[in-house]
Amino acid sequence: MKKLRYIILTLAILPTLLAAKQPNILFIFTDDHAAHAISAYGSKINTTPHMDRLAKEGMLFEKCYVSNAICGPSRAVILTGKYSHLNGFLKNQRQPFDGSQQTFPKLLRKVGYTTAVIGKWHLKSTPTGFDYFDVLIGQGPYYNPPMKTTDEEGKVITEKNTGYTTDIITDKALAWLKNDREKDKPFMLMYQHKAPHRNWQPGPKHLTMFDGVDIPEPETLWDDYKGRTSAAGKQTMTIARHLNDNDLKLNEGPRNLTPEQRKVWEAAYGPKNEAFRKANLQGEALVKWKYQRYIKDYLRCVQSVDDNLGRVLDYLDETGLAKNTIVIYSSDQGWYLGDHGWYDKRWMYEESLVMPLLVRWPGVVKPGSRNSDIVSNLDFAETFLDIAGAKIPKDMQGTSILPLLKGQTPKDWRTHFYYHYYEFPGAHSVARHYGVTNGRHKLIYFYQNNEWELFDLGKDPNELSSVYGNSDYSRIQTDLLAELKRLRVQYKVPEKDPDSVNNTPKPPRKKK
Numbered sequence: 001m002k003k004l005r006y007i008i009l010t011l012a013i014l015p016t017l018l019a020a021k022q023p024n025i026l027f028i029f030t031d032d033h034a035a036h037a038i039s040a041y042g043s044k045i046n047t048t049p050h051m052d053r054l055a056k057e058g059m060l061f062e063k064c065y066v067s068n069a070i071c072g073p074s075r076a077v078i079l080t081g082k083y084s085h086l087n088g089f090l091k092n093q094r095q096p097f098d099g100s101q102q103t104f105p106k107l108l109r110k111v112g113y114t115t116a117v118i119g120k121w122h123l124k125s126t127p128t129g130f131d132y133f134d135v136l137i138g139q140g141p142y143y144n145p146p147m148k149t150t151d152e153e154g155k156v157i158t159e160k161n162t163g164y165t166t167d168i169i170t171d172k173a174l175a176w177l178k179n180d181r182e183k184d185k186p187f188m189l190m191y192q193h194k195a196p197h198r199n200w201q202p203g204p205k206h207l208t209m210f211d212g213v214d215i216p217e218p219e220t221l222w223d224d225y226k227g228r229t230s231a232a233g234k235q236t237m238t239i240a241r242h243l244n245d246n247d248l249k250l251n252e253g254p255r256n257l258t259p260e261q262r263k264v265w266e267a268a269y270g271p272k273n274e275a276f277r278k279a280n281l282q283g284e285a286l287v288k289w290k291y292q293r294y295i296k297d298y299l300r301c302v303q304s305v306d307d308n309l310g311r312v313l314d315y316l317d318e319t320g321l322a323k324n325t326i327v328i329y330s331s332d333q334g335w336y337l338g339d340h341g342w343y344d345k346r347w348m349y350e351e352s353l354v355m356p357l358l359v360r361w362p363g364v365v366k367p368g369s370r371n372s373d374i375v376s377n378l379d380f381a382e383t384f385l386d387i388a389g390a391k392i393p394k395d396m397q398g399t400s401i402l403p404l405l406k407g408q409t410p411k412d413w414r415t416h417f418y419y420h421y422y423e424f425p426g427a428h429s430v431a432r433h434y435g436v437t438n439g440r441h442k443l444i445y446f447y448q449n450n451e452w453e454l455f456d457l458g459k460d461p462n463e464l465s466s467v468y469g470n471s472d473y474s475r476i477q478t479d480l481l482a483e484l485k486r487l488r489v490q491y492k493v494p495e496k497d498p499d500s501v502n503n504t505p506k507p508p509r510k511k512k
């Protein structure tokens, strides 16, 4: 009887005991933010003081690789801990995320967490597994975004908002932290920005930042795509030819601005555009101008994210929450900052393969530490569950990075990483490919064209010259090919792409 009473008592106080140990998880996630646009990662073109603060007080991961470098699929991998072919969200086009499947927020709720997602969702379906959601619809605009949430009865509603989206998402995240979360539980908040996704419309505070400044051009801005297979030359994501007037702010700007916002917008772009038209630039000079216009707008959007991150970090400090909150900063994939002459993502090349990953966890993660092990968005779900003390389901395919955060890399940590991109035909015409990398060498297979590339990142960090078939690399090539085959079996990749990949995309909407 005594024993039974003891068990009942233990069970009753178990949630409290767990809550005392379980840290809060603040997952800050942006869209298309390249690591090389963060000063802690060595950016040559901007400074991000609040992201740098996370690096200074936490751990910076040098090799966090995305498994499929595109928005929706990366998010689906994070929620499920499974590659795209198993979670069913293989490309951005058409299919909604199947929210009935196992996701880490659902599992965190089971171990006592209160969960929320605020900001970008981008998975078409209504979020499941959250106590609270307030999300952009589709891509969402940079200004005055309608957002999807629930009313007091739990009915899904769309609400209007006025202001700059990065600020609004932050206001909502802070409001949830301050007022709306269940405070007797640990929280997991996914605070997710639209920025700095295309078409890079800066907020009112940053519209003239970098005016009169020349941003350095990347080494490969004038890449001619020789030295690789036919794929690189066939894409449609060049700064020289594929940016439109909307991207370049040569039109009226966002259509849904308030009169006040329009005034501020026009005061910023009006004079700059007038000067541009008078200059009548051609050829190389025009490409250089486009690069400056593009990169400055991109960096202005990043700056707003960094400013708002500062607001959130201040709030954690002021309330003392910082002590027991693990703060993670990441983005759904990397991005081309004019590298190879491009904007956009999708490729297995370094600039889009690498995700930024910064983790601050007072008392656990050594401040100012760097990690060069191969980690991935495939590991995020497992890591969050591990941090919370929850069991990691066997069908998840990644590995918790908790030991790495503690500075102890397991001896059997992965040495190779598998990548797979599916969206072709599709936006920007990047051929389907899969590949493997060990962090130093990379083998890529464009399987629809039966073309291979092999890169030696030590000698050719910009991946300009494939050494596939070069006898000096025959051993490495053989080893990587064996790893590729092994990983495809391990991760249960089907021989043929799933049917949903082959559905013909909808034709683009015609302009009126």
Ligand SMILES: [Ca+2]
Pocket (backbone or CB within 6 Å): 031, 032, 070, 071, 072, 332, 333
């Ligand atoms: Ca993205």
